[in-house]
Amino acid sequence: MTATLMATVATVGAAGPVPAHHDDLSPEIRAIMEKPAYEHAQWGLLEVEGSTGRVVHSQYPDQFFIPGSTGKLVSVSSAWHALGGEHRFTTPVQALGRRTGSVLNGSLALVAQGDLTMGGRTKPDGSVAYTPIDHTYANDVPGATLTPENPLAGLDMIAQQVRRSGLTKVQGDVAIDSRIFSTASAPQLDPLPTPLIINDNVIDLLTTATAPGRPAQLSWRPQVAPYQVTSTVKTVAAGGTTNIVVNASPDGTRISLSGTIAAGAKPELRISPVQDPAAFGRTALIEALARAGVTVTAHPTGPNPSGLLPRSYAGTQRVAAYVSPIFAEYTKLIFKVSHNLGANLTICLMAVSTGSHACGDGFAVINSFLRQAGIDPTQVQMLDGRGGNPNDRVTPRVEDEILHYWQGTEEAKRFREALPILGVDGSLTSVCEGSPTCPGKGKVWGKPGTFAGFDAVNQRATVGAWTLGGYLAAGHGKLNTFYIAMTGASAPDINGVLAIGNDVARIAGLLQQEAEARSHA
Incomplete structure (x- = not known):
């Protein structure tokens, strides 16, 4: 979910009002779409049978909608395709200078690689921990909670490796090498990715x-x-x-x-x-080294001494390296909690995968992925990776086609299960709370998204969009792809905004229920 409240919401669709058509939908779904809250809203919908390609429901499938965080289906799919689900990030620490016994007369350089969590969420089995409402949303969404893992775990592991290498003293400094990518070509990314993230x-x-x-x-x-x-x-x-x-x-x-x-x-x-992640990471690593029994003579706080970094690490000794979980686990984190920083990071990682240091080059990788998948890239307009930029647009068709693409790959099951599950986990956990019956519970895998702001005239929240795209269990082991988009609603407060999301999720649940019933008819 994209929870940042925007001051303005860009309009979507053709000039002038477009009448809604819900005639082929069930009375239960029509009742939701025709609530007073949606008096001025427009709905888009596309549901396709995965096995036959038959269109089950279609409503404005080729019209642009604000994607909200369903934009992550575009960016993260592209990154998964570029990097591979098994990709791991290896963050090395190199010794610069001359080593005499247990003393390094020089400095240590941690060469940041764009690892999203640096061990801060990694469980003993190598999976990545998350909660239904992530801590990154704590200032915007009620109920955010922490995972129990130590945020400094990766740095502690690095420090222990340095000590095991025989070093006990660094007669010099510690520097963070953040040169793997630069956001100068993509300053609109918000939150802004950094090569080292703690x-x-x-x-x-x-x-x-x-x-x-x-x-x-x-x-x-x-x-x-x-x-x-x-x-x-x-x-x-x-x-x-x-x-x-x-x-x-x-x-x-x-x-x-x-x-x-x-x-x-x-x-x-x-x-x-944290305003300066490199300086923060440098201090955190110096403190971790001290805990591990390695003394650094430089003062632990202050700017990151990037001027110490060599042009090349050829001839230097690697004294530690932290290896991340697989990228598929990071994808699960990004999808399950709608991790905005992680989604924007994928833009930079895609640029790096082409040999570029300029994050802006990552958007060309999205274009290439869509073309390779046989999908028209003009159905997408994106200026970030999280779906939160006012310029971002997608059609229901392109989202559905991306979902269908994954069903034809060896990663189909892993991709689907990385999505939140209705009423079970991630950002769809709370949909069934307080409801004795919950259509689709455990049988809908979907990525929700919203684009919300504030209406100063009426002193209320605006919902420029609430969207949901994913898979429905359609009976007999079959899956349907679906995408639901709603644009142009309002709510009294953040709880009202969340209630709109529950309405969209309930529509998905009803679609699932109907698809399963048809399979048994």
């Missing part, structure tokens, strides 16, 4: 209620110098207002929380951005 480039701030009238309890991670966090959040009576505000200094290193949290409420998570 904890998604954010500080987690968890506030826990205590007794009414008492200061709330604060915990934060990762704790890296010179970052400091203070809190004046107070606990108020049960049922009171929970409202926590985060402020940070211009360099991001001084963070303060203020506001209130109700007694008995669940802990409230907020985040604050």
